[in-house]
């Protein structure tokens with residue numbers, strides 16, 4: 001269900017821009033989705049939801065326990081159900097888990113419900129940021145670098161497919177990443193929320209995936 005007035009129409013993939021009132025962060029483990037999401041939400045005064053934390057609070061157990069008892073398949077099933085519920089909300093900042101893009105139905109819902117931002121991060125940085133955390137079952141392996149590389153090979157095209165905007169987190173500090181996404185959201189989507197006005201101008205440094213794709217396919221982007 002659209003959150004607001006269907007005044008603006010975006011031709012890209014037939015998805016009305018007016019449905020996008022959320023900000024959705026995608027990207028690999030250690031990209032900073034949870035961290036950037038929390039700061040972004042504070043800056044924009046929007047509620048912040050992390051789909052992994054939501055899943056943990058619904059089940060009452062942590063992610064490694066879900067993997068232990070139900071395997072990755074069980075985790076993905078639960079994750080998809082959580083994402084479906086969260087995508088029905090309006091005006092939130094949503095940090096997804098790194099594998100949220102694996103299911104086509106997730107990709108479609110994420111795309112529809114918000115401005116999707118891919119936090120692109122090199123594997124070396126992912127490794128550094130996740131080294132001390134035991135809460136990611138997929139990295140509890142002999143060779144986490146090889147695992148991250150293999151995952152990125154499969155997932156990078158999916159992150160790109162779903163994203164409206166790609167931000168390189170290795171080139172930007174946390175604060176400037178947050179500022180850049182906030183500005184882009186204000187420009188593109190904030191006017192969709194009642195009582196808000198879209199901003200002016202484009203955030204410097206932002207790479208608008210939608211517009212690049214639209215230019216290639218001869219469409220006009222959002």
Ligand SMILES: Nc1ncnc2c1ncn2[C@@H]1O[C@H](COP(=O)(O)OP(=O)(O)O)[C@@H](O)[C@H]1O
Nearest residue numbers: 028029030031032033034035036129169173174
């Ligand atoms: N832009 C950043 N610069 C420096 N450290 C970061 C940045 N983003 C995240 N981190 C750190 O990296 C770790 C993993 O970040 P997290 O937000 O949990 O990533 P994700 O949710 O994408 O897996 C955290 O300790 C966080 O403080």
Ligand SMILES: O=C(O)C1=C[C@@H](OP(=O)(O)O)[C@@H](O)[C@H](O)C1
Nearest residue numbers: 028029030052097098099136137
């Ligand atoms: O990449 C993945 O498949 C996963 C990423 C994790 O979230 P973060 O990306 O926030 O670390 C979490 O959802 C789970 O451990 C699986």
Ligand SMILES: [Mg+2]
Nearest residue numbers: 033034095096
């Ligand atoms: Mg996270």
